[in-house]
Amino acid sequence: MDKVAALKAHIPPVRTLISVDGAKNAFIAYFVFTHLVRTTVFVSSHGIVGTARAVYGGVMDRVVRIIMSLPSTVKKVEEGMQQARIDIEARLVPSGPGVERHLELPAQGKCTEWILAEMDRMDHETAGKTEWKDGHVSGAVYHGGEDMERVIVAAFEKFVVSNPLHPDVFPAVRKMEAEVVSMCLRMYNHPDGAGTMTSGGTESILMAVKAYRDWARDVKGITEPEMVIPASAHAAFDKAGAYFKIKVHHIPVDPVTRQVPIKAVKRAVNWNTIMVVGSAINFPDGCMDDIVELGKLAKRRNIGLHVDCCLGSFIMPFLERAGFPVAPFDFRVEGVTSISCDTHKYGFAPKGSSVVMYRSADLRKYQYYVNSEWPGGVYASPSISGSRPGSLIAGTWAAMQYMGQEGYLNSCREIVATAKTIENAIRNELPELFVLGKPVASVVAFGSKDESALSVLAIGDLMSARGWHLNALMNPPAVHIACTRLTVGRAERFITDLKDSLREAKERPSGASAGGNMVTVYGLGHSTAVGPRLVQKLATVFLDTLYKA
Known part of the structure; x- marks a missing residue:
């Protein structure tokens, strides 16, 4: 026992x-x-x-x-990056005996005349830069004309010290911001909606994604958020995913239509999905997703649908009145819950201004940040920034008042007509090239029908040699031009130069390239599996160089 x-x-x-x-x-x-x-x-x-x-x-x-x-690889990469750093600095950082550097505060303050003269000298000391006023730049500079410049500068001068963080001190700025948002909501056919101004399209997109994340957590209990976006959507959505810890599903676009396939989006949506995305228009090729079908999907699954109109901005709302066909894309489409619109693009407002709009104020509140327990008092801000330049708000309001509906309508008509002229010439006069999809507004992208025999990136480099500053694309390799008011009247010059660049590229030996930026950087990304990582390192070197005084 x-x-x-x-x-x-x-x-x-x-x-x-x-x-x-x-x-x-x-x-x-x-x-x-x-x-x-x-x-x-x-x-x-x-x-x-x-x-x-x-x-x-x-x-x-x-x-x-x-x-x-591997040590051998590390050594080779470092040697290559060092040479790249030298090349990039040679292009971006002025050097030579005539270059003055201002690396610390002057002992005594300078007079206005000296400051303006020094700014003018600095503006001209870099040789070989593209002259944007010639209209040879794709996008980048959305110039409303010299009269518009004077209007904006006058608004800046009047509100140069204002800060909308203190609306009781600067009530006029508060009023102007609210009116800018209201005007944009009416442009996009939802006067009863809500919105805020931001510093640009990236912040508008970031704010919308943040709002959907917090809404989904509060209303649906989603703690592992995901979003579904077309591969052609702006990189700001990936940036938002990285910042806010949201899984991003990229859906390849149809190679012919350049639209995101609705069936593929449906398959990617699951119980953690907080939002889907459509572009009107997208940046790479200027095409537009099927917003109506995306809206039906979003409504049926009770998720957000953000329509990125940052590039379409003040072109898309005026297309129909200007005589160009366009499918529904704004708040009239059921299921669309937010839209981003860059006032600093085709609205010709000063750089650093954009608007994000929501179907309801109830959704907008999830964009806000509020801290009621801070020892400094209640802290509340509508977007990422705390203090903001009221002068930019005033400049945006002034630009929109100056242009008016008729001004934007005429601008839309001229810019889109220019883009259509370029598109038609590529389709009908350059059989070696093809236009990506069916662009609906101001952007035209083109590729080579036989990339192995004729590199479109080499053609882009030859266009650069002729003074054009165009955008290189990947997946597939292509080049695009975003037409602006500066491009109006220069379509024939563009077509002539493109024909000459094409002929020169064809005369080169098979496989030879122009050796320019497009081939070097974008070609590197496709050359080997290591290519994309090297491009990332090269981009980091470029960003570092921006801050080299």
Whole structure:
């Protein structure tokens, strides 16, 4: 009996065995179940081919990391980056005996005349820069004319010290901001909506994504948010995903229409999805997604639909009246819950101004940040910035008042007509090239029908040699021009130069390139699996150089 008792004493109670084993089994079951569900959702969203590509990409990424960490590779990369740093600095940082540098505060303050003269000298000391006033720049400078400049400068001067963080001190700025938002809401056919001004399209997109994340957490209890975007959507959505810890699903666009396939978006939407995205128009090729079908999907699944009209801005709302066909894209489409619009693009307002609009103030409130327990008092701000330049708000309000509906309508008509002239010439007069999709507004993108024999990026570099500052694209390789008011009247020159660049590229030996920026940087991204990582390093070198005094 004593032996039996002793043996029993060393055997754990049955309940203990059950609880330990049960806990282990439950943990294993939970682990397997969650990963099985995630795998199933991923495969369902991306399909067999998309899943295989993702797995392959993940494996290659690990392989590339190992390769990049090898001492021999590190040495070669550092040598290459050092040469790239020297080349980039040579282009961006002025040098030579005539260059003066202002690296610390002057002992005595300078007079206005000296300051203006020094600014003028600095503006001209970099040789070989593109002269944007010639109208050879794609986008970048959305110039409303010299009269508009004077209007904006006058508004700046009047409100140069204002700050909308203190609306009781600067009530006029508060009023102007509210009126800018109201005018944009009416342009996009929702006068009862809500919105705020921001510092640009990226912040407008960031704010919308943040609002959907907080809305979904509060209303739907989503703690692992995801969003579904076209591969052609602006990189600001990826930036928002990185900033706000939101998983981003990229849906490849149709190679012919350049629209995001609705069926693929449907497959990618799951119980963690907080929003889907459509562009009107997108940046790469100027095409427009099917906003109506995206709206139906968003409404049916009770998720947000953000329409990115940052580039379309003050072109899209006037297209129909200007005589150009356009599918529905604004708040008249059921399911559209927010829109971003850059006033500093085709609205010709000063740089650093944009508007994000919501279908309701109830959704907008999730954009706000409020801290009621700060020792300094209640802190509340509508967007990322705390203090903001009221002068930019005043300049935007002044620009919109100066242009009016008739001014924007005429601007739309002239700019889009210019883009259509370029598009038609590429389609009908340059058989070696093709236009991406069906651009609806101010942007035209073109690629080579046989990239292996004729590189469109080499053509882009040859256009650069002729004074054009165009945008290079990837996936597929292409070049685009975003027409502005400065481009109006220069379409024939563009077409002539494009024909000459095409002829010169064809006369080069097969595989030869112009050796310019487009081929070097964008070609590097496609050359090997290591290419994209090298491009990232090169971009970092470029950003570092921006702050080299």
